Amino acid sequence: MDVVDAELRLGSPSEERTKAEKVRIIACGAIAREVLAIRQANGLDHIDLVCLPAIWHAHPQKIAPGVEQAIAEARAEGFSRIFVGYADCGTGGLLDKVCEREGVERIAGPHCYSFFVGNDAFAAKDDDVTSFFLTDFLARQFRGFVIEPLGLDRYPQLKEMYFGNYEKLVYLSQVEDEALQQKAKEAADYLGLTYEYRFTGYGDLTGELLKAR
Known part of the structure; x- marks a missing residue:
């Protein structure tokens, strides 16, 4: 999957230990700047941001399966706290089904x-x-x-x-x-x-x- 990590990860033992304390945000690449700005302004150092392709804005049928895969990858990396940085974004409720099935929350609302x-x-x-x-x-x-x-x-x-x-x-x-x-x-x-x-x-x-x- 083509994802863009929004921060450098060195994979050190100390970093691995802190993953349980962090929240993996799986977000649309179209709001990456905004998420990072809010993180910096509010000292939200616990946010670990990964963005999915912003062009999915034009292909909403890709969002739900892409987020589901990203959730699986986050858990495989050791993240237990996950938040979805999308609204419904044209998925017609399919993203909500993924979130419910995976036990995670998303940004409230129909779109950005x-x-x-x-x-x-x-x-x-x-x-x-x-x-x-x-x-x-x-x-x-x-x-x-x-x-x-x-x-x-x-x-x-x-x-x-x-x-x-x-x-x-x-x-x-x-x-x-x-x-x-x-x-x-x-x-x-x-x-x-x-x-x-x-x-x-x-x-x-x-x-x-x-x-x-």
């Missing part, structure tokens, strides 16, 4: 847009049904994670098919960065959508990670 806004606040806002969302990650990786997977670089006429029913692009930013805001504006222009900026910070993600002790 919701937990970055705050799940309660996102659910209460009913005028976003025609909004297309970007996060910091997607603003950085708009071409690789939106344009190319949808084939818009090869068949630009598909933009109307995919985005014709959207009215605005909403950039949900985790950090205030003018360069990312410019990228998000360019994405909105590319799709022919009205641009809206909302700073969310890390939303519910901080609380979820603070619980993973």
Whole structure:
């Protein structure tokens, strides 16, 4: 499995002994920066982060089996405390079945847009049904994670098919960065959508990670 370790592990005896004290976070690569930032800001040194491919954002059928395999690998490495750094993320409940079967918890919510806004606040806002969302990650990786997977670089006429029913692009930013805001504006222009900026910070993600002790 193609996973990216988010910290260097030397495999020393002392490190092996501390694994029982750590929490293995198995997360989507699209939120790796945010998890690491929260870990550093809150002194969560017990978090051991492994990320699965962010491109699964476009292939949600891979998430549940990928997480299940990563859980098995974590236990084989000696981790008994495991937390899943995904919301449902388009798995249609299949990830919840894996979590229930394996006895682990995941980030609450339907997707990262919701937990970055705050799940309660996102659910209460009913005028976003025609909004297309970007996060910091997607603003950085708009071409690789939106344009190319949808084939818009090869068949630009598909933009109307995919985005014709959207009215605005909403950039949900985790950090205030003018360069990312410019990228998000360019994405909105590319799709022919009205641009809206909302700073969310890390939303519910901080609380979820603070619980993973």
